Amino acid sequence: MQLRIENVSHDYGPLPVLSDINFTIGEGEIVCVIGPSGCGKSTLLRMLGGLEKPTRGQILEVGKPPEGSLNPLTYVFQDFALLPWRSVHGNISLVLEGHGLSKTDIDTRIKDVLERTRLSDFESAIPKQLSGGMKQRVAIARALAVDPAVLLMDEPLSALDSQTRELLMADLIGLWERERFAACYITHNLNEAVRLGHRVVVLSRRPGKVREIVEIDMPLEDRDMTDPRIAKLQQDLWDMMREEALDADRELTT
Amino acid sequence: MSVTDIDSASTDSDVRPVPFRGGGFKTIDRKFVGLGVFIVLFAFWEWGSRSGFISSLVLPAPSEALEAFMDLARSGDLQLHLAASLQRLVLGFTCGTLLGLTVGTLIGLNSLARAGISPLVSAIFPIPKIALLPLFIIWFGIGEGSKVATILFGSFFPTVIATYSGIDGVDRTLIRMGQSFGLSRWHIIRKIVLPATLPSILSGMRISASISIILLVAAEMIGAEYGIGAYVLLAGNLMATDQLIAGVVMLSILGLIVNFLISRAEKYLLSWRS
Numbered sequence: 001m002q003l004r005i006e007n008v009s010h011d012y013g014p015l016p017v018l019s020d021i022n023f024t025i026g027e028g029e030i031v032c033v034i035g036p037s038g039c040g041k042s043t044l045l046r047m048l049g050g051l052e053k054p055t056r057g058q059i060l061e062v063g064k065p066p067e068g069s070l071n072p073l074t075y076v077f078q079d080f081a082l083l084p085w086r087s088v089h090g091n092i093s094l095v096l097e098g099h100g101l102s103k104t105d106i107d108t109r110i111k112d113v114l115e116r117t118r119l120s121d122f123e124s125a126i127p128k129q130l131s132g133g134m135k136q137r138v139a140i141a142r143a144l145a146v147d148p149a150v151l152l153m154d155e156p157l158s159a160l161d162s163q164t165r166e167l168l169m170a171d172l173i174g175l176w177e178r179e180r181f182a183a184c185y186i187t188h189n190l191n192e193a194v195r196l197g198h199r200v201v202v203l204s205r206r207p208g209k210v211r212e213i214v215e216i217d218m219p220l221e222d223r224d225m226t227d228p229r230i231a232k233l234q235q236d237l238w239d240m241m242r243e244e245a246l247d248a249d250r251e252l253t254t
Numbered sequence: 255m256s257v258t259d260i261d262s263a264s265t266d267s268d269v270r271p272v273p274f275r276g277g278g279f280k281t282i283d284r285k286f287v288g289l290g291v292f293i294v295l296f297a298f299w300e301w302g303s304r305s306g307f308i309s310s311l312v313l314p315a316p317s318e319a320l321e322a323f324m325d326l327a328r329s330g331d332l333q334l335h336l337a338a339s340l341q342r343l344v345l346g347f348t349c350g351t352l353l354g355l356t357v358g359t360l361i362g363l364n365s366l367a368r369a370g371i372s373p374l375v376s377a378i379f380p381i382p383k384i385a386l387l388p389l390f391i392i393w394f395g396i397g398e399g400s401k402v403a404t405i406l407f408g409s410f411f412p413t414v415i416a417t418y419s420g421i422d423g424v425d426r427t428l429i430r431m432g433q434s435f436g437l438s439r440w441h442i443i444r445k446i447v448l449p450a451t452l453p454s455i456l457s458g459m460r461i462s463a464s465i466s467i468i469l470l471v472a473a474e475m476i477g478a479e480y481g482i483g484a485y486v487l488l489a490g491n492l493m494a495t496d497q498l499i500a501g502v503v504m505l506s507i508l509g510l511i512v513n514f515l516i517s518r519a520e521k522y523l524l525s526w527r528s
Contacts, residue, residue, distance in 0.1 A: 051430065075431070084527070098437060098438055098441050
């Protein structure tokens with residue numbers, strides 16, 4: 001299944017936040033969206049999963065979601081959004097309940113997804129026992145448990161310290177190599193964008209327009225931080241965004 | 255600055271440790287201090303009564319109150335009083351809490367209910383329910399009905415307010431998470447909203463339980479044959495201050511037990527809080 005964004009514009013009252021956005025998230029493809037703060041990245045992501053309606057334009061699902069998908073468009077949130085009173089097992093079972101699955105079905109799915117994400121040892125831990133990185137791993141496992149067609153990731157690593165971020169990025173790359181999921185990955189971190197994105201959509205400051213779509217034609221696992229091509233790409237993106245970020249920073253909020 | 259510079263500086267006479275300015279503002283759990291205060295107070299009271307420093311007319315000695323309590327236990331009336339009181343308390347408090355939870359949840363989740371009911375709650379909450387007791391007697395009879403109704407009303411309003419303000423405080427990202435996974439509204443309420451409201455509901459119960467005990471005694475002072483309130487009232491009318499103290503101590507212990515039970519429930523149900 002693909003997700004196509006067609007002529008999407010959005011206003012908050014008189015304030016335009018997004019203007020004429022067009023791009024497609026293909027199967028097994030990670031599309032990173034970057035842009036200065038307040039450019040409407042998160043609003044765009046909320047629309048992709050149907051949590052908000054665009055003022056104009058539409059978001060289209062193209063093709064069928066994978067067989068057995070319980071929730072084709074599934075979010076991974078910046079602040080994890082785990083229920084603190086439920087264990088890792090319980091947090092994953094939460095999103096499987098109410099779909100008419102039997103208890104054994106639910107348990108097999110949980111066992112399976114915990115194995116795939118290498119979290120089996122943490123099944124009965126509760127969130128307050130887990131580090132930030134582990135919480136986000138659990139949230140990713142929860143998202144994978146429903147067999148999504150497209151993962152919608154809202155700055156998933158932004159709440160983590162830089163070392164944990166590095167570890168999780170490697171995890172995500174490994175996971176993608178095994179699972180080949182499609183994702184829309186919102187971030188303000190250019191390094192994440194060049195390491196994880198097959199394509200990088202650069203948005204301008206408010207109202208957000210697509211400034212450029214950069215294709216990165218390099219396998220994810222080869223993208224080493226020391227690779228000059230990666231460094232060059234990151235520098236190019238920064239050159240593109242510097243002015244916008246500077247202007248956005250000096251803007252008064254209304 | 256090189257390493258040798260630092261070494262030579264530390265041998266300087268003009269060297270002092272950084273003064274400590276932190277600490278304080280943090281309470282440490284000190285066990286047995288509270289118990290100690292009780293023991294000292296009672297010992298002083300007993301000593302004062304025996305030495306004639308405190309006139310027994312003004313305040314009977316703790317030992318006299320204990321004697322009155324033992325008399326009550328021996329006569330078999332203690333059970334009758336306690337059973338009557340506990341029955342009213344449990345019935346009124348349970349019904350009031352359940353109704354309060356229902357109405358509070360409704361106000362928390364439905365904007366029409368909020369607009370319609372919450373001003374009413376704000377208007378009735380501050381009325382001392384004891385003032386309504388004569389009305390309740392007319393409506394529900396002088397027997398159990400009016401007493402239970404008083405307690406029910408007293409515990410209803412704090413629960414309503416605790417519930418809906420708890421729902422207001424639920425982390426919206428958790429609700430959005432539920433929606434994003436396609437959970438039904440009922441699932442979101444039952445599995446996300448209500449568990450997240452539990453801390454607020456329990457602290458509301460702490461307040462409503464204390465209010466219930468106060469109202470229990472007040473209600474039992476009018477037209478009750480048995481009950482701790484009736485016992486205290488009778489003792490007061492007879493100037494039997496030893497019985498009065500015994501009754502009051504029973505109420506205090508009842509309050510402590512209820513509080514203890516709620517603390518245990520909090521510890522057990524809210525162990526997930528960091």
